[in-house]
Amino acid sequence: MGYADGYLVPVSAANKQAYRTLAEKMAPLFLEFGATRVVECWADDVPTGEVTDFARAVHSTGDEIAVFSWVEWPDKAARVAGWAKMMADNRMQGESEPAPFDGKRMIYGGFAPIVEA
Secondary structure: OOEEEEEEEEEEHHHHHHHHHHHHHHHHHHHHOOOOEEEEEEOOOOOOOOOOOHHHHOOOOOOEEEEEEEEEEOOHHHHHHHHHHHHHOHHHOOOOOOOOOOHHHOEEEEEOOOOOO
C-alpha cells in the first residue's frame, strides 16, 4: 500500500504563483529520488469548522490559504532513502529565494496507509 508524506501549509494568496513555481521545482526531485506521485492542492472548498479546520490548524492570517499536499512512496524505506538523497543533493543547497510560506506553521508527517480502495 505504500507510504505517504503529508503537508499542510499556509500560503498567502499573493504568493500562489511563487508556491506553484517552488512545487514545480521540487516535484521532479521527489520523483527522481523514488516518489511515485506528488500532489499539491490549493484550498477551494474548505469550510470553517466550529472547533477546528484547515485554516486554524496552520494559524492562517489575512489572505492565507491552506495548501494540502502529499508525496507517495513505494514504502517507508524508499521514503527514508529518498529524503536522504534529496537533502544531500546540490540542487537543495543554498536556496537563495525565501520560501513563499511560513515554514514554522507547516504541519507535516509520514503516514502508513491502512485502507486503500
